[in-house]
Amino acid sequence: MDFFPVPSNISTDFLFEKSANYFDTEVAPKRAAALLPRAKIISILINPADRAYSWYQHQRAHQDPVALNHTFHEVISAGPSSPAALQSLHRRCLQPGAYSSHLERWLHHYQPSQLLIVDGVQLRSSPAQLMDGIQKFLGVTPYYNYTQALTFDESKGFWCQKLEAGRTRCLGKSKGRKYPEMSLESRVFLSEYYREQNVELLRMLKRLGQPLPIWLRDELHNASWS
Numbered sequence: 131m132d133f134f135p136v137p138s139n140i141s142t143d144f145l146f147e148k149s150a151n152y153f154d155t156e157v158a159p160k161r162a163a164a165l166l167p168r169a170k171i172i173s174i175l176i177n178p179a180d181r182a183y184s185w186y187q188h189q190r191a192h193q194d195p196v197a198l199n200h201t202f203h204e205v206i207s208a209g210p211s212s213p214a215a216l217q218s219l220h221r222r223c224l225q226p227g228a229y230s231s232h233l234e235r236w237l238h239h240y241q242p243s244q245l246l247i248v249d250g251v252q253l254r255s256s257p258a259q260l261m262d263g264i265q266k267f268l269g270v271t272p273y274y275n276y277t278q279a280l281t282f283d284e285s286k287g288f289w290c291q292k293l294e295a296g297r298t299r300c301l302g303k304s305k306g307r308k309y310p311e312m313s314l315e316s317r318v319f320l321s322e323y324y325r326e327q328n329v330e331l332l333r334m335l336k337r338l339g340q341p342l343p344i345w346l347r348d349e350l351h352n353a354s355w356s
């Protein structure tokens with residue numbers, strides 16, 4: 131608990147906490163709701179296949195020997211007779227991407243009005259526009275126009291914070307790494323692997339009246355032709 135700052139009594143203060151690593155755990159929604167019942171939850175979703183690949187690349191960048199010694203395809207297709215360490219990486223790549231199952235668990239403890247689903251692809255390509263919806267969801271006033279605060283940095287290949295004198299501040303080296311594209315074989319494998327979960331996510335978002343991420347429409351459209 132020492133990790134958390136003392137909550138402010140000023141109603142215009144917002145406290146944020148972000149982590150991808152507990153989103154899919156069994157206990158997190160129950161514990162979060164017990165501690166912060168009025169919290170707002172923002173879930174940034176990219177195609178679960180890309181999420182799995184990003185995690186694999188993250189582990190390679192952190193010198194995880196299993197990720198360094200196995201191709202992505204070996205990791206995602208590892209079976210129950212594989213070594214325990216390979217199975218563990220397999221799970222950490224694939225399990226969090228079962229978005230609809232995990233979100234249903236959060237919705238057992240939070241009202242739908244407390245949850246916002248954000249398209250991670252749009253957040254990457256048009257962050258300023260996305261921030262409008264996020265501010266509305268959070269009830270932030272006065273409204274802040276992010277268009278003036280962000281600039282596209284060609285060398286980073288991402289939107290970054292605009293500083294004075296033409297300088298920019300981008301996210302650190304561990305965010306937005308450059309790595310080779312996923313193989314078509316893995317893309318096809320994961321498209322099939324996540325198909326049911328993605329269909330469930332589509333149903334859930336329609337039920338909740340939340341906008342559908344573009345990647346989800348594309349994924350299910352492509353799947354229907356294969």
Ligand SMILES: Nc1ncnc2c1ncn2[C@@H]1O[C@H](COP(=O)(O)OS(=O)(=O)O)[C@@H](OP(=O)(O)O)[C@H]1O
Nearest residue numbers: 149150184185253254288289290301304305306307
């Ligand atoms: N502006 C900007 N700069 C850098 N990176 C950006 C940006 N917008 C989105 N992204 C994407 O964010 C991905 C990392 O997300 P997270 O920080 O949430 O990952 S994690 O929680 O730390 O695992 C990271 O994933 P990778 O590309 O796999 O590194 C980026 O694609």
